[in-house]
Amino acid sequence: MPSYDQNNIFAKILRGELPCYKVYEDDKALAFLDIMPRAPGHMLVLPKAPARNILDVGAADLAHVMMVAQKVSKAAVKAFGADGITIQQFNEGAGGQVVFHLHIHVIPRKAGVPMKPPAAEKEKPDVLAEQAKKLAAAIAAG
Numbered sequence: 001m002p003s004y005d006q007n008n009i010f011a012k013i014l015r016g017e018l019p020c021y022k023v024y025e026d027d028k029a030l031a032f033l034d035i036m037p038r039a040p041g042h043m044l045v046l047p048k049a050p051a052r053n054i055l056d057v058g059a060a061d062l063a064h065v066m067m068v069a070q071k072v073s074k075a076a077v078k079a080f081g082a083d084g085i086t087i088q089q090f091n092e093g094a095g096g097q098v099v100f101h102l103h104i105h106v107i108p109r110k111a112g113v114p115m116k117p118p119a120a121e122k123e124k125p126d127v128l129a130e131q132a133k134k135l136a137a138a139i140a141a142g
């Protein structure tokens with residue numbers, strides 16, 4: 001497996017070199033909105049530790065990221081009235097991974113509404129900003 005690339009786009013977001021629509025942050029994880037959401041409120045949860053994917057992440061970092069995925073899922077149900085949540089996570093190109101810093105997709109779902117295809121459409125910045133605000137408030141409220 002290739003080694004971790006410090007210049008991948010999510011590493012740059014984690015270093016603050018690129019912006020994101022942040023919904024949650026703690027000392028070990030960051031969660032922000034996917035800019036090409038497959039459904040409204042589509043979030044990505046990342047460990048802060050450098051890890052390419054599930055094949056090289058430390059067990060404690062993986063466990064923490066999943067705990068955060070649960071936290072933001074519950075908040076999405078409250079904030080978006082989601083009927084369900086789809087969790088996705090891709091590993092290596094053959095597994096569908098495009099950005100090589102481990103991330104968990106948390107996708108709020110409405111009954112009967114199919115997901116858009118991956119990377120179909122960039123969402124408008126004001127829509128993402130508003131959704132991030134709503135989700136961050138719901139996460140902070142627990």
Ligand code: AMP
Nearest residue numbers: 009033034035036090096097098099119
């Ligand atoms: P994958 O590696 O297959 O899980 O795909 C990477 C995901 O990251 C896709 O859903 C993209 O829409 C998303 N993405 C790419 N660049 C950004 C960015 N700058 N901010 C937020 N999401 C992004």
